[in-house]
Amino acid sequence: MTELKLPSIDYAALSPILIMLGVALLGVLVEAFVPRRHRHLTQLSLALVAVLGALVMVVFNADERLVTIGGAIAVDGPTLFLQGAILVLAAMALLLIGERSVERGGAFVAQAAVTAESDDDRRQAEGSNGATEVYPLTTFAVGGMLIFVAANDLLTMFIALEVFSLPLYLLCALARRRRLLSQEAAMKYFLLGAYASAFFLFGVALVYGFTAGMPDRAAGVDFATVHAAVKDSPASPVLLFAGMALLAIGLLFKAAAAPFHVWTPDVYQGAPTPVTAFMAACTKVAAFGALLRVFHVAFADAAWDFTPILGVVAVLTMLVGAVLAVTQTDIKRLLAYSSIANAGYLLVGVLAPTGAGVAGTMFYLAAYGFSVLAAFAVVTLVRDADGEATHLSRWAGLGRRSPFYAGVFTFILLAFAGIPLTSGFMGKFAVFGPALESGQAWLVVAGVLTSMVLAFPYLRVVVMMWLSEPGDSTPTVTVPGGLTATALMIGVAATLVLGVLPAPLLDLATDAATFVR
């Protein structure tokens, strides 16, 4: 009997993941053992400490380039950059989640088990402290995302997908008010998410089948094997292409690309706004991190085959996002469609098969994450007696009531519209440049054309806020607590700084743009 060879494990390189998952478990214990009134503070601090600790470890690992635990996890430039981005954005999202001064008790339901619309429900809505399970759930999700962007084989990727998706399904259902919407969003997200992950898994199975039969290599789903198989597997390429397609579907679903975007508007609208912010920022980073890795590492040599198809998807995504955003009347839905369109622009970056493309995509992800978090932070502040006032007509004249927040929101909208001196513009340049360089002019043209359409809904909001007279129903903007204010300011500052002086982050992304196999 041969000796069992244990794979080497580089704990330092894995430490961010381990920290997040460990603290998540710890959070579950806190739920069980810490008295209710201390839980909020404890959980929040714990989660933040975890995120910051993980971030420190990411920075500490900055120069690591390795593949560890038997090829399951790759710690390389993109991994570290994206993990860092996820962690920073997650920290901001946690600040939004932890806010309790904007609304008494926070944005989350006190007892998820209370039947919606019942008397108990109304009572909890009036001010019971929100559930603190959200923190461990968030921490789990972040941990899952960290694995997702680092996953170096398809199985790990699948598991990471589930690890970060499942908590998100739950988080969506936890809104304090309008719980029917929240639950509906959770159900839709869950059913469709599960549906898409089934496709992903079937894709994994097919790719596994494809990797068989190479002379000196065992079958497997790690990217090195897949990469080798794409080049010289004797198996039927039908397996490869069908598998690749199904894998792509699973990932594109998470990335909210058309026609797999259908869940996005409903979920973004129904979920508690801090969770929406978290999803819009972090899920996007994670999903595109995985897309980058799958298509740049595993299937790099099939680029000629997948680029046109994914290109069509990208164009469709931009188009659907932009055109449908035009007539939206709910600010969260509008931002959802905007995020769909942005997924299209990100895909343009993904499809540039160069380091510059990877760097551009990563830069865009980080830049977009900051802006979108700030945008949703403002949305949490515009409230009336019934909670957030998300219908656009209610925002009329907001600029006259609270010029500062309206100004901030305008700035972010300008960033989304890609006006220079905002990170949005730099991001667009960062993805369009490499795309054009690799001959994908049609994608750039489509991106430009849809940007024109997309500018209209943003402008409509600006017109609403500034050029319309405030009415009786114009809600007030609540003065944010320290947490939201911090998150908002970080988001806005990052949008501005990345728009004016993008060089440091851009350099970082460029240096980090090489994958290890």
Add this chain to the structure above:
Amino acid sequence: MSDFPFLSVLTVAPLVGALVVVLLPRRRPELAKQVALGWSLLVLALSVVMWVSFQVDGDRLQFRESYPWIPTWGVNFTFAADGIALVMLMLIAVLVPLVILASWHDAESSKRSVPVYFALLLVLECTMIGVFAAADVFLFYVFFEVMLVPMYFLIGSYGGHQRQYAAVKFFLYSLVGGLFMLAAVVGLWVVGGKTLDWQTLTQVDISTGTERWLFLGFFLAFAIKAPFFPFHTWLPDAGGAAPAGAAALLVGVLDKVGTFGILRYCLPLFPEASKWFAPWALALGLIGIIYAALLAVGQSDLKRLVSYTSIAHFGFIGVGIFAFTTQAGTGAVLYMLNHGLATGLLFLVVGMLIARRGSALIKDFGGAGKLMPLLAGVLFFAGLASLALPGTAPFVSEFLVLIGTFTVNKPVAVIATLGIILAAAYVLWMVQRTTQGTLNPELTGIEAMRRDLSLREKVVVAPLIALVLLLGFYPKPVTDVINPAVQATMQDVGKTDPAPEVGSVQEASR
């Protein structure tokens, strides 16, 4: 003194001023106005110093400054000015204080923050200066787009009838052009070897097909900005809705970015494509001249009318640029300056009329000259400048454009000359319907209509009138500055002026 970083200081100064104005206590709008005015005068003073330090026979690009910005993309903060840019910078520096002074009470009627209005004007000045001072395509693009934002709010927040529609249309229309240009900028960056430095890019050879596409991207943006037919419909709306001061800047300066862009970017960077496209551009310019002039005749709103006249004038500028002769090119640049002065004046005067009457409709006036002879006189003078009467500055530019065009393309020049007849028609008819004829009895009842120009208003119009006359009689100081830059541009395109058909007359007699 020439080592002084004029351009960056000029760009940043108004921005700082805007911050100061915004931070002033809200209770004291007067102070905000004074500070804004003072600040813009400071900028003017600095610009004058810069004008003096410009060496006419020196390098093409002077006052060059370059600071690294985004090394990964080879993008730098590079500022530099040639004669063309210098003239436009001067125009901005002159117009902004006057506009601020002219808008003294404009913002008060809008129920919105007065200091913000003046801060926006200063921000606008910053972006306008930046766009002309930039010598890096990326930087240019940045200012080109950002410029929309303050103007959007000026129109949208402080404008008149239909301001929302006009503001959104202005913004979207310009953004559409800007995004096409973005695609072209990205393309240029790729083919130019990952640099966007203007001087480097002029040396780059681009394959014919690519060059044409890139040219079209840039041209479309500039054609919308300028605006040329058929991309002009936003201007009457924006010009009609904007407050008069902002409209003066919009038409006087902002739109010049389009024509400036063609001269600075389209021609030198894509010379072959420019030549390839020139017939089309000439046609567009020509249509603009005739079409917009006819439309101006048919307008019933004063500000829309002036906007249409501007479109006609931009047609002349377009023709001048794409004729590719020194005279036409110099004329086009001079036209940009003169049109800024003349139409700026026209917009400001029309604004004064409208502010008094409370309506921009021509039929609401009639015989106003009886009540306000001085204002009517200034309106008439501005009209004369607009129809390019000799003795006013626009004559020189129009003459240069036409004569330069004639040497290479006779039909175009002849048809364009018809535009001067139409110009007389729209100006005189406008003057007749507003200030001449029987006095509209409604006007006598309006107290404001009896007030002729106030001292403040006189101070606003006097410098413009003086400049229009001065440059009408003695344009040489300006043409001397423009000329080398235009000649260099023509060299970039590879065009030389045609010799007279019967040569050697000059040599024989001089």
Add this chain to the structure above:
Amino acid sequence: MTPDYYLILAAVLFTIGAVGVLVRRNAIVLFMCVELMLNAANLTLVTFSRINGDLNGQIMAFFVMVVAAAEVVIGLAIIMSIFRTRRSASVDDANLLKY
């Protein structure tokens, strides 16, 4: 008997699951259809594992089962909470978020 039949079976199961999601209304049934798809994938993995003669596929199948179980927990929780309010498990009733 060639292993190919297992692959075909898996494909059929996957299709039944995928179409089932579209045609059934009950949330639980829907969810079961998804599980069917996961199991189809499992079957595929195991079949390939058998064909290739390595164990990777079978190990993967175990992982998937665990994940599927976790998914059930979450899913049922969500479906339950909706059911308690609406007294219905039909997914078509949950249709407040649209357009």
Add this chain to the structure above:
Amino acid sequence: MDHILTYAQAEPTGAVTYAAASGLLSSVWLLVAIPLVSAAILLLLGRRADRWGHWLGVAAIGVAFVLGVASFLQLRGLENKSVELSLWDFIAVGNLRVDFGLLFDPLAAVFVLLITGVGFLIHLYAVEYMAHDEGRRRFFAYFNLFVAAMLLLVLGNNYVMLYFGWEGVGLASYLLISFWYGRPSAATAGKKAFLMNRVGDAGLAIGIFIMFATLGTTQYDEVFTGVGGLAGGTVLVLGLLLLLGACGKSGQFPLQAWLPDAMEGPTPVSALIHAATMVTAGVYLIARSNPIFSANATLQLVVVSVGAVTLLMGCLIGAAKDDIKRVLAWSTVSQIGYMFLGVGLGGGAYALAIVHLLAHGFFKANMFLGAGSVMHGMNDQVDIRRFGGLSKYMKVTWITFMMGWLAIIGMFPFSGFFSKEPIIVAAFEREGWTAWLFGGAALLGAGLTAFYMTRLFVLTFHGPKRWTEDIEHPHESPKLMTIPLILLAIGSVGAGFLLATSVPDWLTATAGLGGQTEGHEAVLSHVVITVLSLLVTVLGAGLAWMLFRAGTATEPQPAGVLVTAARRNLYTDAFNEAVFEKPGIFLTRALVFLDNRGVDGLVNGLAAAVGGGSGRLRRLQTGFVRSYATSILTGALLVVAAFLAVQAGWLA
């Protein structure tokens, strides 16, 4: 083009050179500057100058006149009588060099004297005439502005300067026609004048472009030197364009319609601008450009034809009008027709045309001012059917007007005889049938002129009184108005002989006007023509005397086709309205509609289409989770199918 070119006989002029100005002549720029500064002062000071402004205006022209005389005397003593003064580089771009420069030569000198001399008298007259008008200061400002522009026009040493002054006088003319801008008719007339002038100006401008394109210059000397080298066709086109400009400014066919309307302005304006000086600018232009016009026979034919047509037209319409100023205006049109005829004939006739121009300046100004004096006394009545018998009440006006009348109809020994008759003679000196045609036209014109001017004179000053009720006792005008009348009347009597004997010699020093070409033998002898012309004059005058001695009806009378047509300006206004104005207005409206609905509609339609598409697509987001799943499955199938298609090589 070919058959036109066969007519073209190039007659190259020798090289033209100008001397640099020195001495007194180097201050010739003051001629332009003084009135200009005066105008500026009057405009800028505003009401503060109301009390003394008119005297400043008069003084400015007086000083200019003195300076003009001094310069003239200085010029007489010079060897090279063409003196150039370059002030500054106006435009210097590439190989285009335009001087801001002046040229003082015999041709310019006589114009300077006419403008400042007659101008001074009319200014003097206007002091009194405008005394009761609150806008007198403004009036004098515009008047001075006009003189400055007119002097610049005649003094410029290149075509751009000429154009500068050309448009400047157009502006002044506009301002003065619509001086009473409160009257809609005045405002409209001013606009009409400016617009029609601009049509001509456009022609002039294009002519200048041609010069630059072909010769590389716009300086007179260089153009004239180089014109001989130009192709015949080019010269023809160039000349026609210059002619278009001249027609616009001088109210010649087909751009004559504005001139009668211009009578809406105050009478001194009609006298100075629309009779004596500005409207003769066209003649000046052709005379100045004689090297161009002489270089092409076809061109000369066109000029002659324009002159002949216009002179007859002016006579016909003038005979049918009842408004005293309009009759004079049409008479001006007609007389300038004679001048065009003269300059068109070329050679020695250039000088004849200039002589007629100068003489006309005196007698027409005289008559306009006389008409003004009549109106002054008759409560601004202008209808000659409402005058009659004024000779008893306005002795000075009557006598001076009579001098003008006799002068214009060409009665010996008044000035018109010496200036007009030679043109008729010259017209008969053409080749073959054209001699009969143009000579006959000129002769017929002389008869008609006599008819309508006599009609005017008789109806105004003789016959029964037909005054309106409000007039009791018409008064003679004050001294300040009669003195200029008297001086101009003296000019009307004596100027003809003096000018006819001196000016042609004097003008020989002007570029191109020196060469006396040998004309053809006249088809009739000189004496016969003289007798004939006197005969038709007496006939015309006698006929009018017979018809109108007893007055006329005060209401419009039914008339034959010709008279009706003449009353309606031979339907030229109707033509303009039908062909240019109405279609223009329609076109404008159509374009406004097109722009709003078409061009802008396309933009807005595109936006609406996106919005509509968006609104429709939104409905696909039904909110049913199963339809979402359908979307995902469909997408999945498509993606898988696409991948498989790629793999099968169908797509790539």
